[in-house]
Amino acid sequence: xxxxxxxxxxxxxxxxxxxxxxxxxxxxxxxxxxxxxxxxxxxxxxxxxxxxxxxxxxxxxxxxxxxxxxxxxxxxxxxxxxxxxxxxxxxxxxxxxxxxxxxxxxxxxxxxxxxxxxxxxxxxxxxxxxxxxxxxxxxxxxxxxxxxxxxxxxxxxxxxxxxxxxxxxxxx
Amino acid sequence: xxxxxxxxxxxxxxxxxxxxxxxxxxxxxxxxxxxxxxxxxxxxxxxxxxxxxxxxxxxxxxxxxxxxxxxxxxxxxxxxxxxxxxxxxxxxxxxxxxxxxxxxxxxxxxxxxxxxxxxxxxxxxxxxxxxxxxxxxxxxxxxxxxxxxxxxxxxxxxxxxxxxxxxxxxxx
Amino acid sequence: xxxxxxxxxxxxxxxxxxxxxxxxxxxxxxxxxxxxxxxxxxxxxxxxxxxxxxxxxxxxxxxxxxxxxxxxxxxxxxxxxxxxxxxxxxxxxxxxxxxxxxxxxxxxxxxxxxxxxxxxxxxxxxxxxxxxxxxxxxxxxxxxxxxxxxxxxxxxxxxxxxxxxxxxxxxx
Amino acid sequence: xxxxxxxxxxxxxxxxxxxxxxxxxxxxxxxxxxxxxxxxxxxxxxxxxxxxxxxxxxxxxxxxxxxxxxxxxxxxxxxxxxxxxxxxxxxxxxxxxxxxxxxxxxxxxxxxxxxxxxxxxxxxxxxxxxxxxxxxxxxxxxxxxxxxxxxxxxxxxxxxxxxxxxxxxxxx
Numbered sequence: 001x002x003x004x005x006x007x008x009x010x011x012x013x014x015x016x017x018x019x020x021x022x023x024x025x026x027x028x029x030x031x032x033x034x035x036x037x038x039x040x041x042x043x044x045x046x047x048x049x050x051x052x053x054x055x056x057x058x059x060x061x062x063x064x065x066x067x068x069x070x071x072x073x074x075x076x077x078x079x080x081x082x083x084x085x086x087x088x089x090x091x092x093x094x095x096x097x098x099x100x101x102x103x104x105x106x107x108x109x110x111x112x113x114x115x116x117x118x119x120x121x122x123x124x125x126x127x128x129x130x131x132x133x134x135x136x137x138x139x140x141x142x143x144x145x146x147x148x149x150x151x152x153x154x155x156x157x158x159x160x161x162x163x164x165x166x167x168x169x170x171x172x
Numbered sequence: 173x174x175x176x177x178x179x180x181x182x183x184x185x186x187x188x189x190x191x192x193x194x195x196x197x198x199x200x201x202x203x204x205x206x207x208x209x210x211x212x213x214x215x216x217x218x219x220x221x222x223x224x225x226x227x228x229x230x231x232x233x234x235x236x237x238x239x240x241x242x243x244x245x246x247x248x249x250x251x252x253x254x255x256x257x258x259x260x261x262x263x264x265x266x267x268x269x270x271x272x273x274x275x276x277x278x279x280x281x282x283x284x285x286x287x288x289x290x291x292x293x294x295x296x297x298x299x300x301x302x303x304x305x306x307x308x309x310x311x312x313x314x315x316x317x318x319x320x321x322x323x324x325x326x327x328x329x330x331x332x333x334x335x336x337x338x339x340x341x342x343x344x
Numbered sequence: 345x346x347x348x349x350x351x352x353x354x355x356x357x358x359x360x361x362x363x364x365x366x367x368x369x370x371x372x373x374x375x376x377x378x379x380x381x382x383x384x385x386x387x388x389x390x391x392x393x394x395x396x397x398x399x400x401x402x403x404x405x406x407x408x409x410x411x412x413x414x415x416x417x418x419x420x421x422x423x424x425x426x427x428x429x430x431x432x433x434x435x436x437x438x439x440x441x442x443x444x445x446x447x448x449x450x451x452x453x454x455x456x457x458x459x460x461x462x463x464x465x466x467x468x469x470x471x472x473x474x475x476x477x478x479x480x481x482x483x484x485x486x487x488x489x490x491x492x493x494x495x496x497x498x499x500x501x502x503x504x505x506x507x508x509x510x511x512x513x514x515x516x
Numbered sequence: 517x518x519x520x521x522x523x524x525x526x527x528x529x530x531x532x533x534x535x536x537x538x539x540x541x542x543x544x545x546x547x548x549x550x551x552x553x554x555x556x557x558x559x560x561x562x563x564x565x566x567x568x569x570x571x572x573x574x575x576x577x578x579x580x581x582x583x584x585x586x587x588x589x590x591x592x593x594x595x596x597x598x599x600x601x602x603x604x605x606x607x608x609x610x611x612x613x614x615x616x617x618x619x620x621x622x623x624x625x626x627x628x629x630x631x632x633x634x635x636x637x638x639x640x641x642x643x644x645x646x647x648x649x650x651x652x653x654x655x656x657x658x659x660x661x662x663x664x665x666x667x668x669x670x671x672x673x674x675x676x677x678x679x680x681x682x683x684x685x686x687x688x
Contacts, residue, residue, distance in 0.1 A: 031571060033216065033564045035209035037263045042205060043422050044395075047388035048549045055547060066608050078387050082426040091209045092582050203399060205392045215594050216563035220377045223560075227375060238436050250559050254598040264410050377558055381551035381607045388549065435553045 011105045013146070018101040021151045024060065026053035030093040040088035046123045047081070050113045053097035054127075061148030072142050076109070079130040085123055093117045104149050107131050107138040183277045185318070190273040193323045196232065198225035202265040212260035218295045219253070222285045225269035226299075233320030246314050248281070251302040257295055265289045276321055279303050279310040355449045357490070362445040365495045368404065370397035374437040384432035390467045391425070394457045397441035398471075405492030418486050420453070423474040429467050437461045448493055451475050451482040527621045529662070534617040537667045540576065542569035546609040556604035562639045563597070566629045569613035570643075577664030590658050592625070595646040601639055609633045620665050623647050623654040 028049055036042040058065055069075050089095055096116045103110040108130050115123040131141045141149075200221055208214040230237055241247050261267055268288045275282040280302050287295040303313045313321075372393055380386040402409055413419050433439055440460045447454040452474050459467040475485045485493075544565055552558040574581055585591050605611055612632045619626040624646050631639040647657045657665075 029568075031564070031568050032208045032210065033214060033567060036204045037207035037209070037211050038204065038419070039209050043425075044205065044388045044391035047391070048547070051388075051549060052545075052547050064608070075382070078429055080426070080428050081387075082424070084424050085422055092580070201396075203392070203396050205395060210591070215597075216560045216567075219560035219563070220375070223377060224373075224375050236436070247554070250601055252598070252600050253559075254596070256596050257594055264408070376552045376554065377560065379553035380548045381553070381555050382548070383553045386549060 009103065009105075013104045013106065016101075016104045016146065016149045018104060018149075021101050021149065023098045023100045024053065024057035026056045026097045026099070028052060028095050028097065030089050030091055030095060032091065034089075035091050040090055041093075043083075043085065046083060046085075046089075046115055046125065049095065049097050049115060050081075050099075050125050050127065053099050053113060054111070054129075057099045058145070058148060063144045063148045068142050068144055073134045074131050074139055074142050076129045076141075076145065077132045078127060079108070080128040082126045083123055084125075087120065087122045089115065089117055089122050095122070101149055102126075104141070104146075106140055109141065109145075109149065181275065181277075185276045185278065185313075188273075188276045188318065188321045190276060190321075193273050193321065196225065196229035196271045198228045198269045198271070200224060200267050200269065202261050202263055202267060204263065206261075207263050212262055213265075215255075215257065218255060218257075218261075218287055218297065221267065221269050221287060222271075222297050222299065225271050225285060226283070229271045230317070230320060235316045235320045240314050240316055244314050245306045246303050246311055247306075248301045248313075248317065249304045250299060251280070252300040254298045255295055256297075259292065259294045261287065261289055261294050267294070273321055274298075276313070276318075278312055281313065281317075281321065353447065353449075357448045357450065357485075360445075360448045360490065360493045362448060362493075365445050365493065368397070368401035368443045370400045370441045370443070372396060372439050372441065374433050374435055374439060376435065378433075379435050384434055385437075387427075387429065390427060390429075390433075390459055390469065393439060393441050393459060394425075394443075394469050394471065397443050397457060398455070401443045402489070402492060407488045407492045412486050412488055416486050417478045418475050418483055420473045420485075420489065421476045422471060423452070424472040426470045427467055428469075431464065431466045433459065433461055433466050439466070445493055446470075448485070448490075450484055453485065453489075453493065525619065525621075529620045529622065529657075532617075532620045532662065532665045534620060534665075537617050537665065540569065540573035540615045542572045542613045542615070544568060544611050544613065546605050546607055546611060548607065550605075551607050556606055557609075559599075559601065562599060562601075562605075562631055562641065565611060565613050565631060566597075566615075566641050566643065569615050569629060570627070573615045574661070574664060579660045579664045584658050584660055588658050589650045590647050590655055591650075592645045592657075592661065593648045594643060595624070596644045598642045599639055600641075603636065603638045605631065605633055605638050611638070617665055618642075620657070620662075622656055625657065625661075625665065 026049075030041055034041050034045045034048075055065060065076065094117065098114045098116065100112045100114075101109065102112050108128055111127045111129065113125040113127060114121055115125070131139050131145075133139045198221075202213055206213050206217045206220075227237060237248065266289065270286045270288065272284045272286075273281065274284050280300055283299040283301065285297040285299060286293055287297070303311050303317075305311045370393075374385055378385050378389045378392075399409060409420065438461065442458045442460065444456045444458075445453065446456050452472055455471045455473065457469040457471060458465055459469070475483050475489075477483045542565075546557055550557050550561045550564075571581060581592065610633065614630045614632065616628045616630075617625065618628045624644055627643040627645065629641040629643060630637055631641070647655050647661075649655045
């Protein structure tokens with residue numbers, strides 16, 4: 001998934017412009033529990049850091065996954081993820097997990113999450129989330145989540161920008 | 173909890189004699205996921221091995237915790253546990269987790285679980301389980317679990333032995 | 345990564361034909377430790393099952409990652425992985441983790457690992473391993489691992505087949 | 517271990533008075549990774565929260581376990597721990613892990629750690645740490661750790677108080 005160039009996407013949600021959302025940063029420390037005998041963070045544990053970051057990004061945006069599920073019966077489920085391991089994190093490292101929205105469609109959200117330490121990229125994670133009903137069927141992303149993804153834009157500004165911005169570079 | 177000497181216990185279940193139950197042994201391998209940067213199994217992970225052993229001991233005895241919960245609404249919950257770390261387990265070790273029943277009362281089961289490698293005791297774990305209802309209240313241990321704990325004894329044999337064995341050394 | 349069609353790959357190792365290697369299957373049970381409050385296996389934990397399967401595939405092929413590292417200073421490190429979550433695994437499920445070799449190059453091994461339950465694919469994982477030296481540089485895959493990947497073929501048979509098989513469907 | 521009453525302990529370190537150390541509090545959130553299919557925090561995971569709390573208590577006291585090990589070859593290892601599970605923690609709970617020093621001897625430190633939520637005690641953990649050399653032998657607690665345990669007292673003040681305080685109630 002190339003998130004650097006915007007190709008007009010007919011399925012993209014017209015009311016949400018990922019370029020407008022500032023990236024969210026979640027900070028976490030590496031403890032013994034996260035490491036393995038190779039002296040580095042065990043490869044599966046980056047997915048735990050990533051989940052904490054997504055949960056906090058949602059919470060800080062004013063939403064809450066448990067409340068969403070209780071009210072709408074909809075959960076955001078990971079459908080697919082790709083991890084690129086560039087360099088390892090180590091015991092005592094202070095990590096910054098940055099979360100950016102790459103694309104939003106009716107039922108899916110594509111995120112790019114980057115685990116950094118001291119300004120250096122350690123692991124890049126592409127995550128596709130799907131909104132799912134209790135009985136396991138894809139459904140429309142709940143309104144409260146769409147609100148978080150839309151950031152602080154008003155519908156008027158978004159309409160104007162939408163006409164201008166088609167085809168421009170996608171920072172998300 | 174001293175499980176080497178039998179003190180007459182008025183609360184002990186009269187139909188279950190832990191000394192009659194052979195210890196159960198569960199074998200498991202240490203993988204990278206279990207270790208930490210100190211090169212040994214992370215201290216919390218022995219509780220995971222212990223849980224696997226308890227689940228398998230129940231399953232091999234003909235019972236099943238999920239089915240029990242579905243049928244009776246009762247779950248066996250860990251109320252208390254003590255871990256003595258004698259020596260560490262390491263990557264690639266083949267561990268034997270032995271489970272012995274130390275005592276059985278109306279609502280509780282005391283177990284002694286030992287993690288061994290190559291015949292050497294690494295960690296000793298004392299576990300107290302309590303049978304709990306869905307709304308969190310202690311209740312009587314379900315019949316199917318009592319059957320597993322009673323082993324292969326018939327009620328007649330147990331009655332005869334009960335009269336003889338009070339005060340004798342408790343192996344469990 | 346499309347592992348169904350063989351495109352002549354100039355970097356492919358000429359002595360190893362992944363189509364000749366039978367897939368390896370590793371069986372494991374889902375315990376409470378693997379699940380989360382959604383009632384299913386937590387998304388990161390499939391990477392733990394996958395690692396167990398890779399370790400056992402190597403062991404059953406006659407090699408051993410710790411011995412390899414001790415003797416050569418080379419470790420097989422996960423460089424990249426992609427997980428496709430098709431359906432969830434649940435508490436008490438008996439899972440089969442199948443490992444197939446998709447491609448082998450001088451320093452890298454591409455695997456396709458599939459987590460199944462009752463014959464149904466739950467999660468598909470593509471893994472790229474890189475042979476790395478102690479100081480973090482890619483290096484040639486150790487001889488003992490190449491032997492495992494080569495299966496039981498002799499060099500003569502492989503040479504003959506190599507000439508015939510270019511362009512044919514790749515099962516790996 | 518009763519930490520409410522001070523019994524004169526001839527092995528206690530005379531320069532460290534646990535009653536003078538204010539308890540340390542570490543705050544952490546419960547995420548999906550910490551829970552299990554029963555809808556609560558998996559019983560082993562409280563030991564991970566407890567370790568984070570100990571590491572932060574040491575760090576905030578001006579010391580650091582990795583630096584200690586690098587400089588002295590001494591590590592603080594868990595020798596024994598007891599967990600009392602009073603009530604469960606759940607997804608999204610904000611937990612406070614309080615760490616108190618109960619006793620300090622030449623090579624050992626006894627801690628009482630309490631996991632709380634909303635002012636309610638959920639899990640009480642007694643931990644015995646032992647200072648160990650690289651070759652696994654108990655040794656004297658390193659000076660930098662003793663400094664943290666001694667809090668902000670000067671030797672003069674401690675001597676005076678030591679004479680007064682024997683036999684008084686032990687808050688630690």
